[in-house]
Amino acid sequence: MVRDYSAFLPAAAPLQKERSALDRLGWDPFFAQQIDVDALAETPPVRVVAVHRSGLHVVGEGIDETVPPGVDATVGDWLLLDRAQPQSCRVLERKSLIKRRAPGTGRGVQPIAANIDTVFIVTSCNQDFNVARLERYAALAFDAEVEPVIVLTKTDLVDDPAPYVDAARAISDRMAVIALDARGDEPARALANWCRPGRTVAFLGSSGVGKSTLTNALLGRQAVATQAIREDDARGRHTTTNRELHAIPGGCLVLDTPGMRELQLADAAAGIADVFEDIAAMVTGCRFADCQHDTEPGCAVVAAVAEGRLDPARLARWRKLQAEDAFNSASLFQRREKDRAFGKLVRNATGAKTRR
Ligand SMILES: Nc1nc2c(ncn2[C@@H]2O[C@H](COP(=O)(O)OP(=O)(O)OP(=O)(O)O)[C@@H](O)[C@H]2O)c(=O)[nH]1
Numbered sequence: 001m002v003r004d005y006s007a008f009l010p011a012a013a014p015l016q017k018e019r020s021a022l023d024r025l026g027w028d029p030f031f032a033q034q035i036d037v038d039a040l041a042e043t044p045p046v047r048v049v050a051v052h053r054s055g056l057h058v059v060g061e062g063i064d065e066t067v068p069p070g071v072d073a074t075v076g077d078w079l080l081l082d083r084a085q086p087q088s089c090r091v092l093e094r095k096s097l098i099k100r101r102a103p104g105t106g107r108g109v110q111p112i113a114a115n116i117d118t119v120f121i122v123t124s125c126n127q128d129f130n131v132a133r134l135e136r137y138a139a140l141a142f143d144a145e146v147e148p149v150i151v152l153t154k155t156d157l158v159d160d161p162a163p164y165v166d167a168a169r170a171i172s173d174r175m176a177v178i179a180l181d182a183r184g185d186e187p188a189r190a191l192a193n194w195c196r197p198g199r200t201v202a203f204l205g206s207s208g209v210g211k212s213t214l215t216n217a218l219l220g221r222q223a224v225a226t227q228a229i230r231e232d233d234a235r236g237r238h239t240t241t242n243r244e245l246h247a248i249p250g251g252c253l254v255l256d257t258p259g260m261r262e263l264q265l266a267d268a269a270a271g272i273a274d275v276f277e278d279i280a281a282m283v284t285g286c287r288f289a290d291c292q293h294d295t296e297p298g299c300a301v302v303a304a305v306a307e308g309r310l311d312p313a314r315l316a317r318w319r320k321l322q323a324e325d326a327f328n329s330a331s332l333f334q335r336r337e338k339d340r341a342f343g344k345l346v347r348n349a350t351g352a353k354t355r356r
């Protein structure tokens with residue numbers, strides 16, 4: 001069968017009313033401009049909607065199949081499907097990439113999801129709410145070039161969600177904050193702005209905060225198993241095990257991720273600076289370029305704390321994230337050198353139990 005791919009090329013004809021299968025999967029000019037017509041016909045673009053042991057589950061225009069393992073791609077990636085040599089499928093340049101430091105004692109950086117447009121940072125109006133964790137997720141999102149939105153769930157279980165909303169708003173002017181009951185039809189309305197057709201969204205957050213419930217609310221069906229937790233135990237147990245893109249009929253694509261308890265920043269200095277842009281701006285006013293914002297004369301940060309313009313707790317959280325990121329970003333050689341000195345600091349700063 002001969003397919004007409006002209007509509008997916010940069011010089012596309014006038015807007016068509018019907019969205020193509022590729023458009024619905026998130027195909028847009030950013031990807032189209034990376035390939036020419038011939039490549040498009042020979043190796044059709046497909047999106048990785050799930051990663052399994054047996055390979056990558058890919059979907060495209062009239063395509064729904066598994067590419068055997070071997071291609072270095074993650075969920076959300078766009079591939080050019082080469083059926084003759086599936087292992088050498090080209091991975092298109094990514095719009096965004098959410099990554100983290102690999103869990104355990106491994107030293108690598110692990111890709112979590114590619115080409116996500118919006119990440120909903122989910123927490124609940126209870127013991128799970130933790131400003132430091134929200135800042136960490138926000139830094140991760142900004143660093144990945146993904147728009148973060150904070151979603152506060154379980155508003156129905158508190159008398160007044162306002163203090164949670166205020167604390168979340170204080171983190172950054174660049175993030176919307178939404179508070180809702182994740183059950184029922186509220187999420188579909190409240191998140192509609194970010195869940196338009198062709199967009200890809202993801203949920204990040206601890207186990208039990210309502211990520212699966214939100215996903216199901218958007219999907220309008222029980223696609224993802226949710227878990228009942230005791231309401232006096234905000235932690236809950238880990239239930240979601242797959243990383244998969246779900247298509248919402250007539251809407252966006254939703255990635256459901258496993259609870260990311262071990263999330264550590266690595267190479268995320270730019271993202272940290274985005275979240276803490278107030279402090280980043282102050283630092284430029286310090287007298288010394290290498291100011292540690294400790295006892296140096298002419299320190300703009302210390303002055304801001306003294307004058308009540310900067311919350312010392314926020315400064316402390318910034319220092320911790322900086323230390324963690326610096327440690328995780330160091331080269332293997334540097335790390336071995338720094339291991340002893342930094343190990344203790346990072347353990348204290350991140351609350352991680354042991355590194356080895
Ligand atoms: N009352 C109330 N319960 C909620 C709300 N959001 C989630 N829950 C309940 O909290 C429990 C956990 O929700 P899940 O959606 O499974 O949480 P999750 O974040 O997907 O958890 P993991 O899959 O472990 O990462 C379920 O019993 C939900 O019904 C909410 O806004 N209000």
Ligand SMILES: [Zn+2]
Binds near residue numbers: 287291292298299301
């Ligand atoms: Zn300073």
